[in-house]
Amino acid sequence: MLAIVTDSTSDISKDLAAKHKIHVVPQHVIWGKENLLDGIEIDADTFYERLTRESIPPQTSAPAPGDFTRAYQASREAVNADEVLCLTLSKKLSVTYTSAVQGAEHVPFKVTVLDTGTASLGLGILVLLAAKLRDKGASSTEIVAELQRHLPNIRVYFVVATLEYLHRGGRIGRAKHLVGSALNIKPILHLSGGEIRPKESVRTHNKALSRLLDIAFEECGNRKMSAIGVMHGQAPDEARYLMERLQQHFEPENLYLSHICAAVGVHTGPRIVGISYDLTEN
Known part of the structure; x- marks a missing residue:
């Protein structure tokens, strides 16, 4: 069994993530002195409404390596997996990929981290494809090979x-x-x-x-x-x-x-x- 992890820039809904057993690591939204977990402590509707009325511009911060380490452990336990596949947004847009790789160094099981080179539902489509292939019984090697075929x-x-x-x-x-x-x-x-x-x-x-x-x-x-x-x-x-x-x-x-x-x-x-x-x- 393979556990699948991604970050919140995949724009996968909570319902889809739950249905396909996908663990989503939240990005951080920094607003003044607030550090808000994307999709958990601030949802999209609240964010955009606030964005149009506040004078202080928000910023973002990628999940820390420890956030990914915990996500790998939790996702593996949730589905009784042998290994984990993590798909992130483009490393040219964020250091999320680097954090995901560093987080994998602190677990005693195999984690494959894939830079998808995309974001939003471009990333989301790939994550959902990985889940579909896993549920059909494909191995992690087969899934990564198929994802590599789709990436371009x-x-x-x-x-x-x-x-x-x-x-x-x-x-x-x-x-x-x-x-x-x-x-x-x-x-x-x-x-x-x-x-x-x-x-x-x-x-x-x-x-x-x-x-x-x-x-x-x-x-x-x-x-x-x-x-x-x-x-x-x-x-x-x-x-x-x-x-x-x-x-x-x-x-x-x-x-x-x-x-x-x-x-x-x-x-x-x-x-x-x-x-x-x-x-x-x-």
Whole structure:
């Protein structure tokens, strides 16, 4: 048996995590003198409401190695596992991967830590795939090999209301040159090579949403999609619109809707909306 661990930037709901026996290690949201556990001491709705009214900007801190050590032990005991697989967000976006590796040095059983090079439901889709393979009886070696096959094919595209938060948090990557662009220009960003990069820019928010769909239609073509995710931070109407269009067009095996967690929202700001999918051929 294999225990599966990830961090809260995977944006997997509590219900999905419980259903698939996935242990989620919370990131830390630092707000003034408060140190809040992401998804435990502050949920997404509370975070975004507070973000829009408070003058003090929040920050994030990755889980400590000890947090992962405890998670490995607890997850292993919970499912009576022999070993643990931990999937983290891109190491170019956070030191979470390093903490996860260091945490594995303090347990007397095998832990495999995988840098997925992605985040949000891009990471979440991979974690759920790992759980599905485990439940079908695949070995840890087989699961890691299959995940490695999927990693290059995970896509994450998103639109933010403003680049201010990405710029302030130092997560803007190769989209830095877009800061200061005209207010009516809405950049479509994506995760590529483990960092945030610009895909293209359009005028108006509605056109950006339509372009997100067009990108998915163009990239995916007529293939049968196993997993598609829609994620948002304080943008439920836009997320529902994307969900309906994607469901109608693809009828995917799994269609996930997720709130973008506080730890990601610190760096993206409110009213973010995005899509994620896996282009791997079955």
